Amino acid sequence: MVSGIVTAQKTTRKFIDPANMDLTVKPGDNFYLYANGNWIKNTPIPASKTRWGSFDELIEGSSKALKELLEEAAANPGKNELMKRVGDFYASAMDSAAIEKLGAQPIRPYLDDIEKLSSKSALLEHINYLRSRSIASPFYGISVRQDSKDVTRYIINIGQGGTTLPDRDYYLKNDARNQKIRAEYVNYISTLFKLSGWEEYKAFASAAIVVQLETAIAGAQMSRVEMRDPVKLYNKFAVADLSAKTPNLNWQNIITQLGYKTKQDSLVVSNPKFLVFLDSLLGATSLSDLKVYLQWGVMKAAAPYLSSGFVNANFAYNQVLSGQKEMTPRWQRMSGLIDGQLGELLGQLYVDKYFNQAAKARMLELVNNMIQTFDSRIRQLDWMSAETKERALGKLHAFTKKIGFPDKWKTYDGLVIKRDDFIGNVLRCNQWAYQDNISRLGKPIDKAEWNMTPPTVNAYYSPPKNEIVFPAAILRSPFFDFEADDAVNYGGIGAVIGHEMTHGFDDLGRQYDADGNLKDWW
Numbered sequence: 113m114v115s116g117i118v119t120a121q122k123t124t125r126k127f128i129d130p131a132n133m134d135l136t137v138k139p140g141d142n143f144y145l146y147a148n149g150n151w152i153k154n155t156p157i158p159a160s161k162t163r164w165g166s167f168d169e170l171i172e173g174s175s176k177a178l179k180e181l182l183e184e185a186a187a188n189p190g191k192n193e194l195m196k197r198v199g200d201f202y203a204s205a206m207d208s209a210a211i212e213k214l215g216a217q218p219i220r221p222y223l224d225d226i227e228k229l230s231s232k233s234a235l236l237e238h239i240n241y242l243r244s245r246s247i248a249s250p251f252y253g254i255s256v257r258q259d260s261k262d263v264t265r266y267i268i269n270i271g272q273g274g275t276t277l278p279d280r281d282y283y284l285k286n287d288a289r290n291q292k293i294r295a296e297y298v299n300y301i302s303t304l305f306k307l308s309g310w311e312e313y314k315a316f317a318s319a320a321i322v323v324q325l326e327t328a329i330a331g332a333q334m335s336r337v338e339m340r341d342p343v344k345l346y347n348k349f350a351v352a353d354l355s356a357k358t359p360n361l362n363w364q365n366i367i368t369q370l371g372y373k374t375k376q377d378s379l380v381v382s383n384p385k386f387l388v389f390l391d392s393l394l395g396a397t398s399l400s401d402l403k404v405y406l407q408w409g410v411m412k413a414a415a416p417y418l419s420s421g422f423v424n425a426n427f428a429y430n431q432v433l434s435g436q437k438e439m440t441p442r443w444q445r446m447s448g449l450i451d452g453q454l455g456e457l458l459g460q461l462y463v464d465k466y467f468n469q470a471a472k473a474r475m476l477e478l479v480n481n482m483i484q485t486f487d488s489r490i491r492q493l494d495w496m497s498a499e500t501k502e503r504a505l506g507k508l509h510a511f512t513k514k515i516g517f518p519d520k521w522k523t524y525d526g527l528v529i530k531r532d533d534f535i536g537n538v539l540r541c542n543q544w545a546y547q548d549n550i551s552r553l554g555k556p557i558d559k560a561e562w563n564m565t566p567p568t569v570n571a572y573y574s575p576p577k578n579e580i581v582f583p584a585a586i587l588r589s590p591f592f593d594f595e596a597d598d599a600v601n602y603g604g605i606g607a608v609i610g611h612e613m614t615h616g617f618d619d620l621g622r623q624y625d626a627d628g629n630l631k632d633w634w
Contacts, residue, residue, distance in 0.1 A: 127593070127600040159438040166590050171569045174585045178447040178567055181461045189531070197529045198450060198458050204534040205446035211534055212419045216308045218535045219418070222247055222410045223308060226403050235402055236360065236394070240369035246542035248409035249273065251329070251390055254370070256552045258576040259380070260346050260630040266552045268367065268379040272386040274329040276412060278433065283323075283330035293432055298323055300429035304411040307421045321404045325397065332389035334382075342575075342623055342630055345382040354381065358391035371547070374554040416445075417535045453541035454529075455565025456522040459584075462567045463517045467584040471594050472516045475587055478601060479513050479580070482609050503633045507616060507626040512559070512579035516587065517566040571608050573615035575624040580612045 134149025145152075157164045185191075185199030186206075204210075222242070229235045242248040253271040277283060277297060282290055298319045305315035338344060355363045367376060381387060394402070415422040427439045451458055490496070490504050527544040529537050552558075559577065564570060566584040573580050582605075586592070592605040615621045625631045 127590075127596055160436065160440050162434045162436050167569060170586065170588060170591065173588070174567050174569050175444050175447055177462065177466055178451060178458065179443050181458065181465065182447060182450065185461070194457055194460060197524075197527075198454055198461070200529050200531040201450050201454060201537050202446060203531050204529075204537055205449065206442065207532075207534065208420075208442070210532065211417075214535075215419045216422075219308065219410055219414045223407050226406045226410070229399070229403060232360075232394070232399055232402070235399060235406070237369065239406070240366055242406065242409070244370050244546070246539060246546045248406065248413050250406055250409045251394075252387065254366075256549050257380075258557060258628070260342060260576060260624075261348075263576045263628040264557060266555065266557070268372070268376055268553070269382065270379060270387065271382040272333045274390070275326045275333070277326070277330075279336060280330040280333045281335075283327045294323065296429055296432040300425055301408060303425040304408075304415060304422065307419075307425070308407075308411055318404045318408070321401050322408045325393075325401065325405050328393060329390070332383075332386045334386070339382070340620060342620065346630060347381045347384050348378055349381055349384070350378050351376060354379065354384075354387070357384070358387050360391045360394045361387065370550065372550050372553060376553065414535065417538050449538070451565050451567050453538070453545075454524065455567070456518065456562075457524065459517060459566035460521055463584055467516055467566070467587070468594050469516075471587050471592065474594060474601075475515045475582065475592065475605070476513060478598075478606060479515070479582075479609055482602075482606060482613065483508060483511065486610075486613060500634050503626070504617065507578065507633075508613075510578055510626040511613070511616065512577060514562065514579060514581040516582070516584045518560060518562045520560055571612050573612045573621060574628075575616070575621050576628040578616065578624065578626060578628045580609070580616075582608070582612075 132151035133147055134145050134153075137146040137149055139146040155164060161168060182198060182202040185195040186203040187199070189196045189199050189203075226235075226238065229238055239250050242250065243254070251274040253269075253273040255269055256266050257269045259265050259267040275283065277293065282293055298316075301319035301322050302312075302315040305318045306312060310318065334344075351363050351367070355361065363379070367379075411422075415426045424439075427436075430436065486508055487505060490501055490508065493501065496504070524544060528540055562581060562583075563574065564572060564581060564583050568583045569585045571580070571582045571586055586608065587605065589596075590604055591608060592601055616624075622634065623630060623632065625633045
């Protein structure tokens with residue numbers, strides 16, 4: 113994509129700015145440098161970013177738009193209920209003095225409860241308590257999703273988890289970079305324990321316990337490549353059969369204690385060997401070490417929302433991972449948080465102020481035109497059989513197209529937001545999302561639901577729903593301009609449309625049929 117598309121007054125509008133091009137480069141030799149060379153030379157990466165490009169410029173613009181909306185909402189809590197909820201959340205998030213005063217106090221009760229556990233059976237039950245209250249998610253992931261082989265129903269999915277570093281290789285590889293990252297990780301863990309009231313020697317001992325356990329867990333995890341194979345990840349078990357494989361983990365009891373109301377006879381496990389290993393690890397690890405691990409889970413989940421010591425330690429750890437030089441400003445971090453937690457409330461304000469409704473019809477026209485072109489190209493393929501072409505075309509034309517914003521907004525019924533309780537707001541939002549997820553069992557699939565919020569600068573393809581989705585925030589210059597010539601929009605948002613469409617036929621998407629079921633149709 114051309115990074116230098118800019119906007120000006122209608123009479124002088126420039127969609128491609130020659131100043132960003134390097135005309136000394138022959139386009140046939142290096143078209144990327146020809147189109148973007150001077151922009152690359154003259155545009156430093158901001159200190160608070162790890163990359164910079166047209167996407168990032170648009171993300172920055174969306175963040176500033178959210179800041180404006182949130183500041184207005186916080187200043188006018190009496191205007192309406194929608195503005196009060198997002199405004200009160202933002203006011204609580206920006207009250208640094210109140211957050212600083214609390215220190216580790218918001219998490220102390222959870223840490224003390226873990227310390228009081230006197231048996232492994234009590235600890236295993238407490239894991240379910242922490243998860244069901246959205247306080248921490250130890251050892252594994254569990255959620256309700258569409259059944260990949262019957263997308264008309266929801267089913268419980270259990271996945272590997274239990275580690276903090278972004279990938280298992282960070283624990284298992286011994287090159288210089290990963291050793292440096294692990295050293296900083298140990299420092300991060302010990303710092304959070306000290307900030308939470310542990311003496312220094314005990315904090316370092318706790319860090320060693322956490323890293324030892326997480327390294328063992330990482331060794332049982334699938335690789336990132338293996339995790340991309342949906343067939344390998346689909347392992348359906350009767351609940352009783354899975355419990356028989358993991359004596360320390362009674363899955364019927366776990367499901368009940370996690371609050372699932374609808375009885376489930378079966379569930380899907382992405383990595384059964386991982387759960388067998390985890391079961392043996394739970395049996396072999398001392399109660400005291402397991403308590404340290406659970407306490408760490410509470411600390412790391414809360415760290416970004418506590419006082420500056422926790423926040424700074426969190427940034428120092430992430431800095432080694434990402435190379436980011438300066439912390440993202442608080443207003444921007446909090447705007448992103450609220451978009452993630454209350455995105456369909458904040459999204460309504462965003463759409464009302466910033467989204468050109470006429471752009472939705474124009475965008476739909478572009479999408480339909482590209483689908484027709486894709487159709488023509490499939491028909492011309494000489495390596496694909498007639499039967500497979502027919503199925504590919506059926507899948508292509510079955511795409512659901514979502515543009516701008518949802519037809520029906522989430523209302524977050526029952527969610528309480530308080531102007532003077534920031535971390536409480538975070539926990540209540542997490543708890544609301546948890547309850548919303550587990551309540552899906554036994555209900556029809558919500559095909560109208562979105563997995564991104566309108567202010568998100570991105571797009572996605574969903575294999576189980578066979579849908580392509582383009583939130584409002586990406587439908588702005590330089591990707592999309594209602595006033596621009598079609599050539600400009602096809603070069604900008606057209607690249608994004610094509611990218612998402614091809615996900616339906618790439619190494620992952622090709623394994624799902626037109627209805628979204630995991631099925632070999634080639």
